[in-house]
Amino acid sequence: MLQFETKVDVNKLKGKDFLTLLDFSSDEVFYLLELASKMKKEQKEGIISNVLQGKSLGMIFENASTRTRVSFEVGMTQLGGHALFLSPRDLQIGRGEPISDTARALSRYVDAIMIRTNSHEKVEELANYSTVPVINALTDYYHPCQGLADLLTIYEHKGTFEGIKVVYVGDGNNVAHSLIIGAAKVGMDISVASPSGYEVDPDIVQKAQEVAALTGSNITITNDPIEAVTDADIIYTDVWASMGYEAEQKDREAAFAPYQVNRELVSYAKDDYIFLHCLPAHRGEEVTADIIDSPHSVVFDEAENRLHVQKAVLATLIK
Structure with a gap:
């Protein structure tokens, strides 16, 4: 607990x-x-x-x-x-x-x-x-409820937020925004890699940076997924076309293809990295099956x- x-x-x-x-x-x-x-322990x-x-x-x-x-x-x-x-x-x-x-x-x-x-x-x-x-x-x-669940899952598997690097790869959406804020609140380092034109909202990043200045969190925004994932403890992704953007699916598939979380990309992370996804996931798009279904994946702990x-x-x- x-x-x-x-x-x-x-x-x-x-x-x-x-x-x-x-x-x-x-x-x-x-x-x-x-x-x-505490509630989780009591329920179990x-x-x-x-x-x-x-x-x-x-x-x-x-x-x-x-x-x-x-x-x-x-x-x-x-x-x-x-x-x-x-x-x-x-x-x-x-x-x-x-x-x-x-x-x-x-x-x-x-x-x-x-x-x-x-x-x-x-x-x-x-x-x-x-x-x-x-x-x-x-x-x-x-998506603040998801953000809290992400933080709880990270702490359960890593035992600390101090010195932990979480990396979000993909669309700069609501999940990314709440993850950035959550990381800043607990003093955890975070890097976000998105294609040009699909980055996280700069105003939200600025607000998170103000929090990070107090907690010691480091926030990095980049277009380079390899730079972001290097030495990552946590790798996180989400669907390329969230609800409301389904009409952009084909354009997004082209833009996000280099950002797929696959065996090559995760090779730059630490050996004991864990994989997160808020679900539902599209295997073969934002993440390959061999990653989301691997022992590194804790997506169902995260969902619970x-x-x-x-x-x-x-x-x-x-x-």
């Missing part, structure tokens, strides 16, 4: 929104990781928690999901609460109701709202009008950890 020296007033986190890891201090990130690790030991007994989570999904939906629903159940799945077909949002009205109405029914949508502005508006915590389960700019970090977030934020 993870244990960190943190000083966190948990009461101040009650009722807080979880929109991006930038909104949480390094100590608060460490606290959530420690709580997630069959210890039942009712910390959210009688509480309800409204889950708004505007695009498809496997891991997010299942992990949040199961997480609420394991904590004694209840989750409600809400698709656009179930909500008046799909018929033009303002997000502000949806936020104010749902706040009268549930104890927290989780949303998965392509627009980060929509999540911010929802949080602005909601009187209960809003949790970002994925937007076009951020979504459950535990989200339980930690829910238990911490819901009053």
Whole structure:
């Protein structure tokens, strides 16, 4: 079980929104990781928690999901609460109701709202009008729950963040953004290699650099995948065409071909590197089967950890 020296007033986190890891201090990130690790250990030991007994989570999904939906629903159940799945077909949002009205109405029914949508502005508006915590389960700019799961997985397999180099190879998307911020929060070095025109958002990198200046993290942005992967402890990639970019698939295949995580590329990493992927994965595109299905791959540990970090977030934020 993870244990960190943190000083966190948990009461101040009650009722807080979880929109991006930038909104949480390094100590608060460490606290959530420690709580997630504790909850994971207790779940494996069959210890039942009712910390959210009688509480309800409204889950708004505007695009498809496997891991997010299942992990949040199961997480609420394991904590004694209840989750409600809400698709656009179930909500008046799909018929033009303002997000502000949806936020104010749902706040009268549930104890927290989780949303998965392509627009980060929509999540911010929802949080602005909601009187209960809003949790970002994925937007076009951020994926903070995935970022926490990545950090937990890295620590479980490496035992530290100090001196660890994580490398992200591929599209500069929401997963990359949250990984950069998460690495900066815990003082871990990170390199990101993307093709020209597909780099991470410079404003987000600047915000992460400000955090890194306090924690000692080194952030490197490059177009050279070999430079990035050299001496890597962690290699991470994601699909080349995220949801919303499917029409660009062919163009992206051409641009990203040199960034495929394959046997040649990983030869530049440390011998004991681990491989991460947020899933779903396209074997033969962003990663070859012999890498994602190798002993170096811990992608299903990573997927499981979504459950535990989200339980930690829910238990911490819901009053």
